[in-house]
Amino acid sequence: MLYKNIETGIVWEIKSDAHITRCEKDSNYEKVEVKKETPKKTNPTKTSPKKATTSTEK
Template sequence: MFFKNIETGLIHEVTNEDHINRCLNDSNYEEVKPKKEVEIVQEEKKVEVKPKATNKRTSAKK
């Protein structure tokens, strides 16, 4: 079951029977029908790998 916290607007899926009963009896929560599930797909970020710069010291020729 899904419950909306009226004060915060957050919606929670509750599966525990005791917790469901608590939400049903709490005036801060109302049962809501879930919206169609939306699949969130993160866009792959391409990272360009650059060669690490080295600090080579050249010795002076004597």
């Protein structure tokens, strides 16, 4: 779980149950929700084939 120290702005990842309980009771910490971002699908840009250049030699 992530908790943010309101005074410093630092976000901490807390794994210990005892520490989570302490953060929940402490008014200086707030729980931070993690939003999972889904990867955005991008459309590949279509490119037209390049025209072959011909050179004429004299």
